[in-house]
Amino acid sequence: MSAVLSAVHLSKCYPVYRRPSDKFLEIVTRRKHRTDEFWALRDISLEVPRASSVGVIGQNGSGKSTLLQIVAGTLGQTGGDLFVRGKVSALLELGAGFNPEFSGRDNVYMNGAIMGLSKSQMDGRFADIVRFADIGPFLEQPVKTYSSGMFMRLAFSVAIHVDPEILLVDEALAVGDLLFQQRCLHRIHRLRQDGVTILLVTHDLSAVTRFCQRCILLDHGRMIMDDRPDAVVQRYRALIFARQQEQGEENSLDPSADAEPEEPDPQLAPVIGLPAMDHRFGDGRAEVLGVELMDPLGRARRELFTGEAARVRISVRYRAELPRPIVGFTLRDRLGVEISATNTLHEDYPLPPGRPGQVCTVDFLLQLPHLAPGAYTLSPAVAQGALLKHEMCDWVDNALHFTIQSSRLVYGMFRMPAALRHRVEEGVARE
Numbered sequence: 001m002s003a004v005l006s007a008v009h010l011s012k013c014y015p016v017y018r019r020p021s022d023k024f025l026e027i028v029t030r031r032k033h034r035t036d037e038f039w040a041l042r043d044i045s046l047e048v049p050r051a052s053s054v055g056v057i058g059q060n061g062s063g064k065s066t067l068l069q070i071v072a073g074t075l076g077q078t079g080g081d082l083f084v085r086g087k088v089s090a091l092l093e094l095g096a097g098f099n100p101e102f103s104g105r106d107n108v109y110m111n112g113a114i115m116g117l118s119k120s121q122m123d124g125r126f127a128d129i130v131r132f133a134d135i136g137p138f139l140e141q142p143v144k145t146y147s148s149g150m151f152m153r154l155a156f157s158v159a160i161h162v163d164p165e166i167l168l169v170d171e172a173l174a175v176g177d178l179l180f181q182q183r184c185l186h187r188i189h190r191l192r193q194d195g196v197t198i199l200l201v202t203h204d205l206s207a208v209t210r211f212c213q214r215c216i217l218l219d220h221g222r223m224i225m226d227d228r229p230d231a232v233v234q235r236y237r238a239l240i241f242a243r244q245q246e247q248g249e250e251n252s253l254d255p256s257a258d259a260e261p262e263e264p265d266p267q268l269a270p271v272i273g274l275p276a277m278d279h280r281f282g283d284g285r286a287e288v289l290g291v292e293l294m295d296p297l298g299r300a301r302r303e304l305f306t307g308e309a310a311r312v313r314i315s316v317r318y319r320a321e322l323p324r325p326i327v328g329f330t331l332r333d334r335l336g337v338e339i340s341a342t343n344t345l346h347e348d349y350p351l352p353p354g355r356p357g358q359v360c361t362v363d364f365l366l367q368l369p370h371l372a373p374g375a376y377t378l379s380p381a382v383a384q385g386a387l388l389k390h391e392m393c394d395w396v397d398n399a400l401h402f403t404i405q406s407s408r409l410v411y412g413m414f415r416m417p418a419a420l421r422h423r424v425e426e427g428v429a430r431e
């Protein structure tokens with residue numbers, strides 16, 4: 001399958017003036033002046049095949065929007081080559097090619113023209129565009145009177161109705177309300193099935209794991225990873241964690257700060273052994289020794305029936321003094337989407353301070369929801385601190401795999417407990 005988009009050693013450098021007045025001097029004197037270089041993108045090489053969807057993640061200022069603007073053609077690169085084979089429709093962070101003085105209706109037609117569609121072609125789709133955007137009478141108002149959500153609704157609706165071959169979406173979803181976000185993601189999914197190639201910049205990491213087949217991670221303008229979304233998201237989380245550590249942020253506003261520790265239960269036998277591991281990180285002041293999934297009676301299980309009660313046991317060994325240890329785990333589905341997570345503090349179960357050499361074993365007795373059948377993983381972790389601010393000592397990604405069985409169909413991620421009532425009447429007479 002040939003690439004519709006290839007970037008080869010792409011880079012973008014902005015001149016940065018040491019003082020704002022230097023830019024003025026440069027314009028007046030027409031002499032190059034006192035600039036430093038700021039590399040917003042460095043040496044990005046990327047091949048995107050047709051009909052694929054690629055997530056782009058990274059911290060603020062990492063270069064995501066810059067990359068999309070270059071692909072969209074609204075910004076020129078400083079170095080490297082870019083080959084784009086197909087009609088690009090872009091929903092960029094700012095502006096998106098709308099004129100604020102004109103009405104929504106006029107902007108729809110103008111955008112259609114920019115994308116090479118005739119007036120009559122646009123007439124044919126206008127009703128669909130308006131229906132999807134669903135902004136009511138605002139359609140006839142100047143775009144400058146729109147809220148950012150309304151603006152995005154219309155811009156998104158236009159972007160998907162002008163036959164794009166490549167759709168670039170930058171962050172836009174975040175300003176829509178929840179319902180609209182879902183509709184957008186659903187539509188993006190359908191467009192991909194129809195052969196549209198999608199680049200999605202977002203801070204919504206679960207959207208990336210759900211909707212992208214691949215993900216790239218930008219950091220200070222460099223592409224530091226290009227892989228499966230779940231793997232890239234994990235790496236990104238680890239990166240953010242490491243930066244938090246460096247900054248050593250303190251947070252005194254923690255509701256869990258002064259709680260009394262719980263009494264130990266001598267019955268719990270430690271579990272030793274991590275059946276699997278994708279990735280591990282932490283400062284090493286404690287380590288996860290083992291994790292086990294059990295039935296309520298304590299027998300190890302790798303298969304549960306949906307809705308069953310279960311027990312997750314985690315044993316950790318302290319290697320340093322931990323005044324306030326936290327033990328917890330994350331439950332993910334086969335796509336890496338986080339279904340839920342919990343930990344001792346979250347459950348209002350503070351553990352006593354840990355000393356080097358001690359092994360602490362914690363049981364989580366769970367009433368699992370009626371999860372959809374399939375494969376799941378548990379990622380155990382031990383940390384030090386408080387709920388809002390803690391340092392990760394050891395996090396073991398996907399340490400235990402198990403399956404959920406179900407004899408009945410589950411729609412979505414889990415079945416909602418529902419009680420039903422009904423009433424039928426035959427020919428109720430009107431007064």
Ligand SMILES: Nc1ncnc2c1ncn2[C@@H]1O[C@H](COP(=O)(O)OP(=O)(O)OP(=O)(O)O)[C@@H](O)[C@H]1O
Binds near residue numbers: 040058060063
């Ligand atoms: N016109 C400009 N002049 C100088 N620097 C710029 C300019 N535009 C962007 N930058 C810098 O380039 C870097 C990358 O910016 P970019 O907008 O691509 O980040 P981003 O990954 O989209 O961030 P965010 O998550 O906040 O949207 C930032 O450090 C930004 O300050």
Ligand SMILES: [Mg+2]
Binds near residue numbers: 064065066093171
């Ligand atoms: Mg951005």
